[in-house]
Amino acid sequence: MTYLSIIDAWRLVFNMRLIRNKRRALSTVVTTAIMLTAVAAIGTAVVAWSNTNLRTFEFNLASSASDKTNKINENLVIENVVLKPDVPLPLPDHPAAINITVTNTGTVGFNVTQIQVSDSSNNIIVKDANTCAPNCSAxxxxxxxxxxxxxxxxxxxxxNKIVTIQATTVRGTTVTTQAMHP
Structure with a gap:
């Protein structure tokens, strides 16, 4: 080996080190950029998810509070219960019936969902209040x-049997009264 060949060998090794070091520096920058991008994407996803959960919780809390407040302000009274007897012929046949008036004394409106009428002889009717038309004013x-x-x-x-009338609203308020034909 000559002196020049040794110097050429050292130059080759030195140049390889420079090339390798340049690649390391470039890969460190690229790796850091990839990691920062991943952290930013995950952070954005977590913030968006938590905002969605917060808004859902806020909506549920507001609607629940409103519903509970309206339930407190919901006051109904069952009054003017009339037990109509069965009218035999020759008049037009009118079977025995019950006429019920429900009055809203509260500050919010309500929907009557069910009216249950029963007596001590286990004669029970449960009616969906929406199906009473045309026999309803509501x-x-x-x-x-x-x-x-x-x-x-x-x-x-x-x-001579006590009739129990129970009215239920959409919010779950239930009012019961009793009547008896004289």
Whole structure:
């Protein structure tokens, strides 16, 4: 080996080190950029997810609070219960029935969803209040504040037996009263 060949060999090794070092520096920058991009993407996804959950929770809390407040302000009274007797012929046949008036004394409107009528002889009817038309004054069983709605159902009641009437609203408020034919 000559002196020049040794120098050429050292130049080759030195140049390889420079090339290798340049690649390392470039890969460090690229790796750092990839990591920063990944952290930014994950951070954005977590923030978006938490905002969605927060808005859902906020909506549920607001609607629940509103519903509970409206339920507190929902006051209904069952009154003017009339037990109509069965009218025999020669008049037009009118089976025994019950006429019920529900009055809203509260500050919010409500929907009557169900009216249950029963007596001590286990004669029970449960009616969806929306199906009483045309025998109702409450349109869709909605009763506005400071107003009344009446409901008329066929009900074969017996004399000298207590009749229990129960009205239920959409929000779950239930009011019960009793009546008896004289």
């Amino acid at each position: 349109t869709g069983a909605t009763i506005l504040p400071k107003s009344s709605g009446w409901f008329y159902y066929q009900f074969g009641w017996s004399s």
